Amino acid sequence: MKLYKLASINLAALLLIMPALILLICFFVAPMILLGRVSLYEGGGNSGFGIGTGFYTPGTWTLNAYFTLFTDQYFWEILTFTVMLGIGITVVTLLLAYPLSLFIQKRTPRWKAIALAAVILPKLANPLVIIYGIQLLLSNSGPINQLLLALRLISEPLTLFHNLFGVVVGGTYLIFPYTVLVLVTALDRIDATLVPAARGLGATAWAAFWRVTFPLSLPGLSLATLLSLIFALGAFESPYLLGSPQEITLAVDIQKQTFENLNWPRGAAEAIMMLITLGVCIALYSISIRSTKRLQRVV
Amino acid sequence: MKPKRFNLESGLVFAIGQNILGFGLLLVLLLPLIYVIWISFTPGELLQPPTGQWSLRWYQLFFTSPQWIQGLINSFWVAGMTVIGSLLTGGGVALAVTRYHFRGVQLLSGAVLLPLFVPAVVLAMALLPFVHILGLWGTRVSVAAGHSLWSMPVVFLVIRAALEDLDPDLEHAARGLGAAPITIFRRITLPVIAPALVVGAIMAFIISLNEFVMALFLSTPAIETLPKVIWPNLRYTLTPIVAAASSVMMVLTLLGVALIIWFLRGLREAKLS
Amino acid sequence: MKEALRLEAIQHCYGNNAIAVNQVFLSIEAGQFFCLLGPSGCGKTTLLRLIGGYLKPNSGQIFIAEQNVTRKPPNQRDVGMVFQNYALFPHLSARENVAFGLEVQKVPRAQRQQQVEAILDRVGISLAERDRLPKHLSGGQQQRIALARALVIKPKLLLLDEPFANLDRQLRERLRAELKQLQRQTGVTTILVTHDQEEALALADQVGLMLDGRFLQIDTPTNLYQHPATPLVAQFLGETNLFQVQAVEANTLCLHNGINLQRNMLSAVAPGSWLMVRPENCVVGTAALQCPNCWEGRVIDSTFLGTDRVLEVVIGTGTTLRVRGRPESMPNVQINDTLPVGIPSQNLWIIPEQDPSWVAELPNAVLKVETLL
Numbered sequence: 001m002k003l004y005k006l007a008s009i010n011l012a013a014l015l016l017i018m019p020a021l022i023l024l025i026c027f028f029v030a031p032m033i034l035l036g037r038v039s040l041y042e043g044g045g046n047s048g049f050g051i052g053t054g055f056y057t058p059g060t061w062t063l064n065a066y067f068t069l070f071t072d073q074y075f076w077e078i079l080t081f082t083v084m085l086g087i088g089i090t091v092v093t094l095l096l097a098y099p100l101s102l103f104i105q106k107r108t109p110r111w112k113a114i115a116l117a118a119v120i121l122p123k124l125a126n127p128l129v130i131i132y133g134i135q136l137l138l139s140n141s142g143p144i145n146q147l148l149l150a151l152r153l154i155s156e157p158l159t160l161f162h163n164l165f166g167v168v169v170g171g172t173y174l175i176f177p178y179t180v181l182v183l184v185t186a187l188d189r190i191d192a193t194l195v196p197a198a199r200g201l202g203a204t205a206w207a208a209f210w211r212v213t214f215p216l217s218l219p220g221l222s223l224a225t226l227l228s229l230i231f232a233l234g235a236f237e238s239p240y241l242l243g244s245p246q247e248i249t250l251a252v253d254i255q256k257q258t259f260e261n262l263n264w265p266r267g268a269a270e271a272i273m274m275l276i277t278l279g280v281c282i283a284l285y286s287i288s289i290r291s292t293k294r295l296q297r298v299v
Numbered sequence: 300m301k302p303k304r305f306n307l308e309s310g311l312v313f314a315i316g317q318n319i320l321g322f323g324l325l326l327v328l329l330l331p332l333i334y335v336i337w338i339s340f341t342p343g344e345l346l347q348p349p350t351g352q353w354s355l356r357w358y359q360l361f362f363t364s365p366q367w368i369q370g371l372i373n374s375f376w377v378a379g380m381t382v383i384g385s386l387l388t389g390g391g392v393a394l395a396v397t398r399y400h401f402r403g404v405q406l407l408s409g410a411v412l413l414p415l416f417v418p419a420v421v422l423a424m425a426l427l428p429f430v431h432i433l434g435l436w437g438t439r440v441s442v443a444a445g446h447s448l449w450s451m452p453v454v455f456l457v458i459r460a461a462l463e464d465l466d467p468d469l470e471h472a473a474r475g476l477g478a479a480p481i482t483i484f485r486r487i488t489l490p491v492i493a494p495a496l497v498v499g500a501i502m503a504f505i506i507s508l509n510e511f512v513m514a515l516f517l518s519t520p521a522i523e524t525l526p527k528v529i530w531p532n533l534r535y536t537l538t539p540i541v542a543a544a545s546s547v548m549m550v551l552t553l554l555g556v557a558l559i560i561w562f563l564r565g566l567r568e569a570k571l572s
Numbered sequence: 573m574k575e576a577l578r579l580e581a582i583q584h585c586y587g588n589n590a591i592a593v594n595q596v597f598l599s600i601e602a603g604q605f606f607c608l609l610g611p612s613g614c615g616k617t618t619l620l621r622l623i624g625g626y627l628k629p630n631s632g633q634i635f636i637a638e639q640n641v642t643r644k645p646p647n648q649r650d651v652g653m654v655f656q657n658y659a660l661f662p663h664l665s666a667r668e669n670v671a672f673g674l675e676v677q678k679v680p681r682a683q684r685q686q687q688v689e690a691i692l693d694r695v696g697i698s699l700a701e702r703d704r705l706p707k708h709l710s711g712g713q714q715q716r717i718a719l720a721r722a723l724v725i726k727p728k729l730l731l732l733d734e735p736f737a738n739l740d741r742q743l744r745e746r747l748r749a750e751l752k753q754l755q756r757q758t759g760v761t762t763i764l765v766t767h768d769q770e771e772a773l774a775l776a777d778q779v780g781l782m783l784d785g786r787f788l789q790i791d792t793p794t795n796l797y798q799h800p801a802t803p804l805v806a807q808f809l810g811e812t813n814l815f816q817v818q819a820v821e822a823n824t825l826c827l828h829n830g831i832n833l834q835r836n837m838l839s840a841v842a843p844g845s846w847l848m849v850r851p852e853n854c855v856v857g858t859a860a861l862q863c864p865n866c867w868e869g870r871v872i873d874s875t876f877l878g879t880d881r882v883l884e885v886v887i888g889t890g891t892t893l894r895v896r897g898r899p900e901s902m903p904n905v906q907i908n909d910t911l912p913v914g915i916p917s918q919n920l921w922i923i924p925e926q927d928p929s930w931v932a933e934l935p936n937a938v939l940k941v942e943t944l945l
Contacts, residue, residue, distance in 0.1 A: 016395035020388035020411060023451065027444045028414055031425035038428045096324065103321035117556075118325045124552050125332060126509040128526050129545040132533055133331025136338060136346055143334070143348075176328065234418025236512055241533055251420040258516070264428060271424040278418070468659035471626050475646040475653045476673035476725060486672075490663045 039065050039268035065269040075253075075270075082250040083277065085239070086232035089171040093179050093228050096172065098221070101183035102213075116184065123177035131241045134170050135161060138242075161242045170238030175231045179224045186220020187213075219289070226285045230278060250274050336549060339542035346539060357543035367544060370528035373439065374508055377524055380443035381450055381507035382500045388447060389454030389499065397462040411455050414448040422448065423516035430517065437519040445513040450503035457502065461495030462488075494562045501562075505555045509548065575638060576602040576761035577623065577729060582632035584622055592618040593629070594785035600763070600778070602637075605755050607772040608765045610782035616765045617656075617733055619782070623763065624731050625649045637728045652722030652760075653731045657738070658714045660706040666717045667692070667702040673725040691724045692717075694754065712743045719751070723758065730755075732764040736771065748775060769809055773797065781805055784930070802927045803846045813854070813894055815847045831888040834864040834917070846923040851882065851896035853919035856911055857903045863914030869893065871905050885913050 040061055069075045104115045122130055136142055138160035145157040160166060190213060198208040236251040248256075250270055258267035334348070341347060342354035361367050392411055396404055414422065422445065430441040465488065473483045489496075511526040518527045525548060532541045579598040585591050592615045600606050608616040621627045623634060625646035634642045641649045660669050667688060674684040692702055695716040706714055715735060722730060735751075736744040752775055755762050766772055772779050773793040780790040788808075789801045800806035803814055815827045820843055824832040833847070841847075860866050869885035872892070881899045886892055893913060905911055 010399075013395045013399040016391040017407065018391070019384075020392040020407075020451065020455075023384065023388045023444065023447055024410060024413075027426065027429075028422075028448055031422075031429040032417075034429050034432070035421075035425040099317075100321060100324050103317055115321075115325055118329060121556070122328060122332060124505050124509065124556060126511065126526055126529075126545065126548050126552075128511055128529050128533060129335055129548060130331050132529075132541060132545055133333075133335040135533075137331060137334055139346070141347070173328070173331070230416060230418065234420055236420050251418065254420050254424055255515070258424065258427065267424055268428070271421045274418060274421055466657065466659060468655045468657060469661060471646070472653065472655060472659040472721075473661070473672070473676075475624060475626070475649075475651060476721070477647040477676045478672075479647070482676060487661055491661075 035268050035271055039265055039272050041065070041265045041268075065265040068266065069269055069273065078248055078250055078253050079273065079277070081247070082233060082235075082274075085167065085171070085235065085247070085249060086229055089168055089175060089232040089235065090225060090228040092168060093172050093175050093232075094221070094225060097176060097179040097183055097224070101180050101187055102209075104180070105184050105187040116181070119177050119180045122173060127174055127237045128241075130173055131170050131237050134166070134173065134242065138166055138169070162244045164243070164247055166242035167235075167239050167247050170242045171232060171235050174235075174238065175228050178231065179228050182224040182227060183217070183220055186217055186223070189220070190216045222285065222288055225288075226282065229281050229285075233274065233278060233281070250277075332549060335542050336546045338539055339546040341539050341542075344538065346542075357539045358547075360540055361543045361547065364540075367525075367528060367540070370523050370525040370544075371547070373522050374524040374526075377439050377443045377446065377514075377522075378504045378507040380440065381446040382503045384443060384447040385450040385454040385503040386496065386500060389451040390458050390496070392451075393455050393458035393462055397459060408455075408459075412452045415452055419512035423513045426513065427516050436517075437522060439522050442514055442517050442522065442524065443507070445517060446507040446510050447503075449510065450506045453502050453506065454499035457495050457499040458492065461492040465491060498559050498562050501555045501559050505552050508551060574602040576600050576604070576636070577763070578633075578635040578638075579623070580633045580635075582619070582622060582634065583630045584618055584627060585630055591785055593622065596632075596785070596787060598780065598787070598790070600761060602761050603759045604777045605752070605762045605764070605775055607776035607779045608763060608782055609767070609769065609772040609779050611767060614782045615785040616782050618785075620653075620731050620733055620763065620765050623729070624651050624653050626653075649729075650725075650727050651729045651731060652725055652727035654715075654718045654722050654733065654735050656733045656735070658706075658718040660714055660718060660721075662706055665703050665705055666697060666709065666713075669706070669717055670721045670724055673721065677725070687724055691720045694757075695720045695723075696750070711739050712747060715739065715747060716750075719754070723754075723760065727760065730760045730762045732762065734766055735764070736766075736768075744771075751775065773809075781808060783808075786928075786930070788928075798850075799921060800848065800923060802925050803848075803923055804927045804931060806846075806848045806923060811851050811894060811896070813849050813851065815891075817841055817843050817845045817847065819843055828888075828891060831867075831891055833915075833920070841922055844926075846926075848921045848923055849915050849919050851894040852880075854893060854895040854897075854913060854915055856883065856885075856895055856897070856913045857901075858912075860912040860914030863916050865917070865920075866912055866914035868910055869913040871907055871909050871911065874905065874907065885911070887913065 040063065100119075104112055104119075107115060137144055139145070140157040140159070142160075144160065145154075148154045149157065161169075194212050194216075195208045198212050199205070203211065234251050235249050236255070239247045239249045240252050240255075250273070254267045254270045254274075257263045257270065337348045338346060339357055340353040340355070341349040342352055342356060343349075389411070392407060396408055426441070426445050427436075430436045430438075435441045469487055469491070470483050473487045474480075478486070509526065510524075511530070514524045514527045515530065518524060525544065529541055529544055532538070577598065577600040579596055582593055582596045582598075583591070584593040594615075596619065608619060610616045618627065622629050623636075625641070625644060625648075629642070632642070633640060636649055636651065646653075660666075661672065664672065670692060671684055671688045674687060679687070697713060697716055697720070701709060701713060706717070709717070718735070719732075732751075736747055739747065748771060764771075764775060773796075776793055778790060779793055779796050781788045781796065783804070789796060789805045791799075791801075796805065797809050800809065806812050806814060815831070815833075817825050817827060819826040820841060824834060825841060825847075826832055827847075855863065856869075867887040869887045871883055871885055873882075873884035875882045876899065879898070880896050881902045883895045883902065883905070884892055885895055895913060903911060
């Protein structure tokens with residue numbers, strides 16, 4: 001009886017998780033493994049889109065793709081830029097998101113819900129739409145320039161996009177919602193009576209924040225940083241649409257290699273490199289968790 | 300006492316300043332979206348907001364242009380398939396995780412969330428040769444499968460939360476009254492978590508509708524989704540039709556969000572009773 | 573009479589080896605109203621769920637209507653259960669909730685409708701309320717519907733898990749009375765779990781007092797109250813005065829602090845035994861002077877409770893006696909006044925047994941017998 005029960009319970013559970021397992025294994029794990037495999041192929045010639053074996057030469061094993069990457073000065077520039085941009089966007093996002101999260105977290109439940117909805121809305125919308133909107137806003141004949149001109153602050157329109165500025169603005173917009181959500185959740189977990197207690201003991205508003213709220217928010221802050229970094233490193237739409245050829249990130253280059261140069265192995269190799277970079281960041285994150293714990297006690 | 304008054308005043312200024320900054324920032328966040336919708340009504344050819352009369356000409360153009368309409372239809376197909384896929388995968392795991400205890404429950408819950416942590420580009424780049432080999436390249440199913448990787452975790456979290464909120468005694472009572480497990484699921488569990496199912500479905504739909512990177516990598520001209528159709532227009536022809544297309548997507552998304560809020564309220568009421 | 577329920581050596585442990593129900597034996601006659609009484613965590617709810625089939629015992633057998641149901645799932649035991657939070661299906665109306673069990677058993681529609689309406693009439697749900705969803709009904713109405721739902725399937729056993737716990741006092745008493753009447757009319761064997769003594773004494777034909785997964789005593793309410801088997805049982809129900817016998821002499825029993833009791837009508841008493849007298853069975857004033865056991869007591873506390881007055885009186889060199897009586901029959905005394913206080917012989921009860929040994933091992937004992945020193 002018991003054996004049958006054991007088997008039947010597991011059978012039902014197995015049936016239930018089967019679809020998810022199929023999806024994960026077939027469309028996630030297998031492709032990722034294949035990605036590694038593809039990066040080890042010999043690159044194909046430009047023999048046409050979808051015709052023959054133009055993307056890679058099947059059956060080959062070579063480290064050619066990686067070799068070309070590592071010796072390509074261009075690749076290193078892109079990688080460096082991607083990492084710098086990623087860090088830059090993350091910092092800007094955090095600087096803006098943290099005060100906003102503090103602000104939202106203190107609102108009454110009704111306003112809080114409305115504010116959070118306003119923050120999440122851009123995330124539910126199409127990133128293309130947002131980028132498009134930013135393009136329009138930042139363009140030479142767009143409202144921002146018009147405003148600055150009208151206020152006589154500038155004499156001719158500023159180029160606000162097709163440069164680094166535009167990319168950072170776009171990237172921040174797209175990552176912002178995640179960061180705010182994580183931070184607000186983390187701030188919510190802090191006991192609401194701690195700050196009034198600190199104030200009652202004589203602390204000023206700033207001291208109460210710096211010595212109570214901030215240290216307690218550090219775990220949430222580092223999670224938000226990690227998430228932002230992951231997304232910022234994978235930035236694609238912003239650099240592509242709002243940047244100039246100077247601002248090519250790794251993600252953009254993957255797309256170029258795959259669709260313009262039809263060099264799938266190289267695209268795959270770059271994707272693997274991106275994963276490795278991510279892995280390094282996550283490792284650094286784990287280390288940072290340990291040091292923030294120490295920081296909590298010091299502050 | 301001097302220090303106290305200083306604190307009070309600066310506190311007030313601080314509060315006002317914070318309010319302005321806070322609400323201001325929120326407004327700035329929404330500005331691009333609002334601007335796009337505004338521009339979509341312009342009568343002229345230029346990307347200027349309508350200054351006089353508003354015109355629906357770009358919407359007309361959108362709805363009569365075969366390429367755009369096909370893009371919209373494709374988006375709906377893919378989104379529909381994504382919804383079904385996410386409900387089966389995410390819902391199945393949610394049920395299994397809350398109803399059964401087996402080794403690896405934690406692992407499975409984490410595994411379901413894993414795709415969210417991989418950059419979209421990497422996933423797309425991995426799926427491309429894969430579907431190519433499988434011969435699925437250029438089918439809507441492949442895009443839907445990719446989208447499901449993103450929406451399965453969301454559906455999983457939503458349904459799991461609803462199942463955890465479900466009073467276990469409800470199912471016990473049904474059992475004691477003579478119902479077999481399948482009957483219990485059909486007549487008790489499913490109706491009670493129905494709002495969560497709907498919320499999960501709508502979220503999956505919205506995610507798929509707006510997803511771009513995977514659509515970019517995996518689409519061929521026959522099965523382009525709407526974001527993919529917008530894409531070249533963003534880089535080359537900047538006519539307001541893009542604004543119209545974007546606004547259509549925005550409206551659909553907002554509709555979905557409104558429905559979600561409506562169902563969430565129903566969920567909350569059920570919980571309180 | 574048929575035996576409606578029999579439990580043999582039922583044992584149930586929770587995962588971390590915490591024994592919830594410890595080698596329990598129980599037998600309940602058909603048609604009886606049985607109450608499982610005990611403090612929170614004593615295992616009564618666990619026992620109820622074991623009977624219902626929602627939990628599986630680690631060992632032991634369960635017989636319902638003389639059939640062994642130990643291995644049977646809840647839907648095959650013919651048991652109706654009312655859960656503590658009612659567990660009404662939120663998406664079905666009152667009527668549909670009650671009809672559920674009959675629907676599942678494929679009772680034909682006409683018959684089903686008639687039975688549903690009949691039971692709803694019986695528990696007192698108006699026609700207008702029958703189409704409403706549970707969330708639009710009051711706690712009392714929800715309770716009645718849960719009861720109707722369990723009864724309509726004509727179970728062999730009706731189980732109730734603290735059904736009145738979430739209701740206010742007046743409603744609780746009213747529903748209690750209705751339940752008792754319903755049980756008499758239908759004759760269904762009922763087991764009710766509660767931590768409320770008053771409820772158990774009012775409703776039950778038999779009460780099973782449970783502590784730490786074991787039964788301390790199973791008896792009628794009257795016997796349980798007037799003739800408790802152990803000091804712990806005496807202490808659990810209501811208020812009591814407990815004395816322990818130190819030494820036995822020819823005519824007297826020596827208690828602490830030099831209190832001696834006349835031995836007249838007390839039969840075999842050994843040193844170490846416990847004696848009990850309920851506060852309402854003690855007398856003060858002139859009536860006390862007629863008792864063989866009478867002392868001059870000093871009042872240290874006096875409380876007026878509406879229907880009664882309670883006095884704490886010190887007799888001898890430090891023994892406190894609690895006396896309870898109608899206010900009008902009590903002399904009007906102040907603190908530190910003295911007055912005669914006595915115990916009529918027939919009101920002294922010799923507690924036949926000591927507490928079982930496992931009581932001493934209870935962690936910071938839920939109930940501790942207070943020695944009166």
